[in-house]
Amino acid sequence: MSKKRLGYVLGALLAVSFAGAAQGGIDMKDPNVSHHDRESIRKGAEHFAQYCMGCHSVEYLRYDRVAEDTGMGEEWIEDKLIFDDDIEHHEQMISPMDPEDGENWFGIEPPDLSMTTRVHGEDWVYTFLHAYFKDEDAAVGFDNWIQEGTSMPHVLAHLQGTPKPVHDDDGNLVDIEVSGDGEMSRREYEAMTAELTAFLAYAAEPIRADRERMGIWVILFLLVMTTVFYLLYKEYWRELKKQ
Ligand code: HEC
Structure with a gap:
């Protein structure tokens, strides 16, 4: 192949990859997830149990399997993953929420997240958790740049702080600025959401x-x-x- 043609091909490939990186105007963020990082997966499982399982299940995972894969024991399951004495360690990670209630409250049943990084990609899931912005008109108080009109409330807002939309002169959303009124610093929030993504990537392929x-x-x-x-x-x- 001549150098010129090679240049065209490389140019086209770059254009395609940039088009893929920007979705709905937002720049995709990379959580740098490693499938061997058991520490991140463990912390992600803890955050998931605390902040997400109220609504979402990961039905292909069992509590004891997660403990085994992250090098943790029975005590850890009791302390960090299970908040209900009736649940056994070998059970699947199913949300206590009744799917019908979910549909009534949010207009849509919160989906099982076992396959979410496979369906959307790890970057998408991580970026989704950074794409909320304050919107007084939205039913849940926030909209999401990557999933417009999302029915999922910004359940991590108290940790992240208030994300405010930045518009250009034509009223297009161009950026999100987070004011420092959350319980976490920007870095802590990035680490936490990366750990959540690591856990969901693990859940998709244990x-x-x-x-x-x-x-x-x-x-x-x-x-x-x-x-x-x-x-x-x-x-x-x-x-x-x-x-
Ligand atoms: C209060 C209930 C609730 C909680 C808590 C919650 N979610 Fe959601 N989530 C939803 C609903 C409802 C949807 C569906 C949104 C839609 O399609 O409009 C959703 C959608 C999602 C999606 C997109 C799935 C897809 O395939 O489109 C991801 C990813 C997600 N949630 C991750 C999380 C994570 C991570 C947490 C914990 C930090 C969490 N959610 C906590 C209700 C919740």
């Missing part, structure tokens, strides 16, 4: 970390076997040539 670890062993095994077969092959030929 065996991913295991699979990647296994992958390394499989490749090593194949390398060893290839060497053994190669040596065998040479040995056979030497014998054959002798005859």
Whole structure:
């Protein structure tokens, strides 16, 4: 391929990736989630139980599985994940909210979030939690830049502080400014929402970390076997040539 054509192709690829990065005018933010970071997943599970499970389930996960995968024990489940004595450790992480109530209160049943990072991507989920802005006309007091007209209240507003919309001269939303009246600093809020995203990414594929670890062993095994077969092959030929 000539240099000029290569330039066109690269240019086109860049344009496509930028178009993908900006959705609904907002810049997508990257939470830098690692599937091996058990500490982040553990903290994310704790935030999830505290702030999200009132409405959302992650029905493919069981409490004891999360504890096992994050290196935690029974006590941790009791302290941080389960707030109801009737729930057993092997049960699925199901919200106590009656789906019908959810629909009546929010106009839509809060969706199960097991697959949400698969459906939207990790960047989307993280950005969603940074895309709320104050809107007096919205039923829930806030609108969301990435999911306009969202039915989900800004449940982390007391931690983040009030996010105020910034408009240009034509009235288009161009930025969100957070006033420092929340319980968390900007950095703390970023860390917390990244941990929540890490937990949801783990929920979408709990065996991913295991699979990647296994992958390394499989490749090593194949390398060893290839060497053994190669040596065998040479040995056979030497014998054959002798005859
Ligand atoms: C008070 C109830 C409530 C709580 C608490 C809540 N949500 Fe929601 N959430 C909703 C509702 C309702 C929707 C559906 C919004 C819509 O489609 O308009 C939603 C939608 C979402 C979506 C988008 C899912 C999709 O596929 O479109 C994500 C992601 C999400 N919530 C994450 C969270 C996280 C993370 C927390 C905890 C920090 C949380 N939610 C806490 C009610 C809640």
